[in-house]
Amino acid sequence: MIELQDIFLKYENAYRNKYRISIYQDKAITAIKNCRTNFYGAHIDVCEECGNVEISYNSCKNRHCPKCQTISKERWLDARKDELLPVKYFHAVFTVPDDLNPLIYQNKRLMYNLIFKASSETVKELSEDKKYLGGQIGITAILHTWGQNLMFHPHVHMIIPGGALTDTRRWQKSKEKFFIPVKVLSRKFRGKLLYYLKEDRDKLKFYG
Secondary structure: OOOHHHHHHHHHHHHHHHOOOOHHHHHHHHHHHHOOOHHHOEEEEEOOOOOOEEEEEOOOOOOOOHHHHHHHHHHHHHHHHOOOOOOOEEEEEEEOOHHHHHHHHOOHHHHHHHHHHHHHHHHHHHHHOOOOOOOEOOOEEEEEEEOOOOOEEEEEEEEEEOEEEOOOOOEEEOOOOOOOOHHHHHHHHHHHHHHHHHHOHHHOOOOO
16 A cells, blocks of 8 residues: 555655745655654564563654554544534535635635634624524534645535524524525625735735
């Protein structure tokens, strides 16, 4: 099976010659390429009963490394399962036009925060509206910065329970098809993101 490490080892030089990479990308490539090799040293495990010796190379511990993050991912998923309510859940995705990619790429921290802020406020505020749910809703949100084709495509995935807790501590079940109309969510998210973008326009920085 071909791993990401194999791809970096084979094509890294060609990629670097063709594309300009950031210091963060350089750090990730270097870490993944050298993960569990003598680059990071090794540790020795010895069985006290039989004396068997096992030598293992250390991992890079980079958050982008598939080898290092698999166990962490499974632990995170198990912890989220313990938080699930016995109700139906919906999957919502908040994304932005590709035209904004250059803006986002050069202002990652600011723009990622704005996308999170606009999307979470959109869901919470509409859920509190009695026209839809009239209560407090729960959200599990994750930022993805690339699409299935591995091209830059920032978007937020949300897992949302099909209901909300009202002021009277009563569970208000949502509609079966979707908890809030998609067009309503889309319009409000777009408006909020544009508002916050204009509000923070002085913080935007451009390079090159």
